[in-house]
Amino acid sequence: MNWKDTKFTKAFGTEFPIIQGPFGGKLSSVELTALVSNAGGLGSYGFQPFTGTEMIDISRKIRMQTERPFNLNLWVKDRDDDIDLFQEEDFQKVIQIFKPYFEEVGAEAPSFPLSLNPGFEEQIEAIFDIKPSVFSFVYGIPSEDILEKCRQLGIKTIGTATTLDEAIAIEKAGVDTVVASGSDAGGHRVAFLEKAEESLVGTFSLIPQIVDHVRIPVIAAGGIADARGVKAAFSLGADAVQIGTAFLATQQSGTSNIHREILFSKEAQYTTLTKVFTGRLSRGIKNRLTEELKVWQNSLAPYPIQGKITGRLGAYPANTETHPEFKSFWSGQAAPLLKHHDAQVYIESLINQLNEIM
Template sequence: MSLQQLLAIDLPIIQAPMAGVQGSALAVAVCNAGGLGSLPCAMLGVEAMRKELAAIKAQTSRPYNVNFFCHRLPEPDAGREAAWRAALGPHFGEYGIDPGSIPVGPGRIPFSSEAAEVLEEFKPPVVSFHFGLPPAELVERVKRWGAKVLSSATTVEEARWLEAHGVDAVIAQGVEAGGHRGMFLSEDISTQVGSFALLPQVARAVKVPVIAAGGIADAKGVAAAMALGAAGVQVGTAFLLCPEAATTPLHRAALKSEAAHVTALTNLFTGRPARGIVNRVMRELGPISTAAPAFPLATSAIAPLRAKAESLGQTGFTPLWAGQNTSGCKEVSAALLVQELAQGAQATR
């Protein structure tokens, strides 16, 4: 079965869910262009999620995807939190922020029964996950209304695990991809490889369709992925300059600058490795810090620095999520971008 048949879409193009830089508008535009638009729900409360889902249902009759993180919330570690705030201490002083006034909070909530309840009202055709899968009973609950389940694998072992636990398709996420690594069986970054090394290995290892993600920004990249065994592609970074995206002016400016050519995996903003444009805090602390609390607890302390710096027009503490290949970022409509990417899939038929 082709990916188009599995997901009931016209084109094997999936718009990557990108929490913080998009909402329903981008998802709707991609769906109406024949691809699979995605709504990131990792940072949405129940009512915000319900509002965005209603907006999608009102504007398209096409299949769409909703995406969730499914991490386990860590136990707060007072010692590690203190070390993290000490590492950020000079910056708090520079911006006149009292670290004692900053609350500790999770920042991102994993998929839950409460979220599943909201989804049951809308019955989205596709539900995808990052960081493995939620508990089996929640996966079964999602499948009960007929939803197809996707999840990200960053290694062959993760792909096999996902297939064994019931996913309908695997997203093979290469190390070039922007945003959070979907890794979940290991925290060792050295296990992470490039898309075109990972993709054929995963395609050989599993029987379900494999979706390529990471570094794919144009039709030639799509064609290359399909030639290596992909049933379709998931593209994120290339959509960041589309008018339907909610990318901030500061982030857009960074994507159009020379700085966008240098990205790195960093745990400074959330506690988990994620790829973004190198900025001040990544240079000064190093992109990976052992002081950063476990995901998603690192977010709390750095959030006020981000807010203060952004108010001054600075991006030194902003997670400027982007993949290694920003060459496809163009200020064109999402529909046009989908059509351009789809030419790569048609070239391989």
């Protein structure tokens, strides 16, 4: 069978079973999303921090650059459960932990209460207005009504699972496809049935478990950066692959030059799971902040308040090039395999290699 001819490509209308991972935190870009879709894959854009109006504007710009399907991504659970219990007294305790770092960079600590990002309820209405070919989501499953409306509007859906139980729940809800997101993936660990710390299954253990128990297409994600990883995922039964770090490292992504440089450096060998940056468990490259604040992992603010605090340190690469020792350099464990700085060159090389080895 031709490697391009899978349950995923048939259902989603792409030429290749290759998906660019959606990046939150304003690390996605219109250029990269359109480029991947135009190359025959499925380009993606992470809408986690944006308002409905911003989402509509960005989607219009993507459509100006591609007529092919693309994927828009949201976080279903956009607030931690304990956020309403988090009072100013708790906030000040966290600020004290970070006070030396604010002083070091000459930044002013935020004040309580903080304004938070737009919620899922507002954002999903924008998805209905935009009517993208594909809507993907993490940190849970949208309601039955939302999924039914997606079907009525002709929007294909992709859910994300970090465990077998989550994949079964996603299929049972009527979602079209499931991402098997292994613990080697970069960025947030998007578990929703159990704690993220208790849902750390490696990609190549997770894929066959999910393939054996669901009938919908399975997308492999985590630790896949070259043709060998894609072939291995297909050998285990995956119908497509989702690649994040390799696309994030290209000049077309929305991240900073300093982030790109570190992804191609020796430091990319050393990733860690940390809550320091956002209050939710995420995989990124070790730095001074992740290591010095390890002992405070369970004393931080809930999501998204914690991210507002570290944001004042310039923690997010898309916003500033300064103070790399305090930045959230998201990275999967396959970063040492990266070779390509240009997304067009990367995807063409990947497809050529797959044509040879598959």
